[in-house]
Amino acid sequence: MSENETAPAPRIVLNWDARLARRLVTPLKDSWVRPNHLTTVRLILGLLGAAAFVPGTYEWSNVGALLVVVSNFLDHTDGELARISGKSSRLGHLYDLASDALVTILTFIALGVGVGAKSTLNLPLPPVALGSIAGCAIALIFYLRMRIEERFGKAGTLQASLGGFETEDVLYLLPLMTLFDASAPVLIAASLCAPVFALWVVVDYRRVIQQPLTVQSSSG
Numbered sequence: 001m002s003e004n005e006t007a008p009a010p011r012i013v014l015n016w017d018a019r020l021a022r023r024l025v026t027p028l029k030d031s032w033v034r035p036n037h038l039t040t041v042r043l044i045l046g047l048l049g050a051a052a053f054v055p056g057t058y059e060w061s062n063v064g065a066l067l068v069v070v071s072n073f074l075d076h077t078d079g080e081l082a083r084i085s086g087k088s089s090r091l092g093h094l095y096d097l098a099s100d101a102l103v104t105i106l107t108f109i110a111l112g113v114g115v116g117a118k119s120t121l122n123l124p125l126p127p128v129a130l131g132s133i134a135g136c137a138i139a140l141i142f143y144l145r146m147r148i149e150e151r152f153g154k155a156g157t158l159q160a161s162l163g164g165f166e167t168e169d170v171l172y173l174l175p176l177m178t179l180f181d182a183s184a185p186v187l188i189a190a191s192l193c194a195p196v197f198a199l200w201v202v203v204d205y206r207r208v209i210q211q212p213l214t215v216q217s218s219s220g
Contacts, residue, residue: 018079020076025080025084026084035079035081035085038081043102043103046067046099046106047103049063049066049070050107050110052064052067053107053111054114055114056113056118057114064111064114065178066175069175071103072171104135104139105132108131109128111183111186112129113131115183115187121184125191130187134191135194140202141197144201147205174186
């Protein structure tokens with residue numbers, strides 16, 4: 001490779017949920033539907049899902065898990081529609097990130113409220129505190145990914161994946177966990193694992209921002 005040539009941009013391989021999301025929104029490419037509309041639907045469903053965890057009952061916890069999973073999947077649709085239709089915007093991107101953070105934090109806080117309402121476990125911290133720790137750690141991860149993406153583009157924020165699944169796809173197991181009435185173990189695991197993963201992302205963020213920006217030449 002000569003010094004005038006630049007390395008090709010990393011190829012972004014879509015995971016299974018992103019692939020399905022792209023298929024579903026492709027018919028909307030030239031319609032009046034904009035990515036912000038999908039973000040709003042995702043936000044509403046996510047907030048309803050979080051609220052459903054508050055009573056702490058078996059039935060409502062399962063409803064909440066289903067709504068959160070659907071909301072999590074819809075989080076891919078707005079981005080895919082923006083990419084294939086060219087309807088992306090800075091404001092829409094920030095709206096999407098804010099929705100992600102709000103739904104995540106409130107979901108885990110509400111899960112903590114629900115666990116506290118029914119659980120008799122002797123926990124080291126109040127369930128609400130555990131939920132807040134998990135939610136805020138995940139929100140920090142979202143924020144750092146945003147900063148990396150601003151510097152290096154979408155390819156810079158790719159997560160480790162296996163078989164077409166990313167780390168965050170563990171949320172799709174939430175209905176299975178609530179089905180077996182395991183909200184308390186899920187809350188405890190999230191409060192322990194999320195801060196560890198956030199610490200790893202902080203270290204990776206510090207490493208990434210020290211790298212020089214890659215200037216890509218335009219093809220003519």
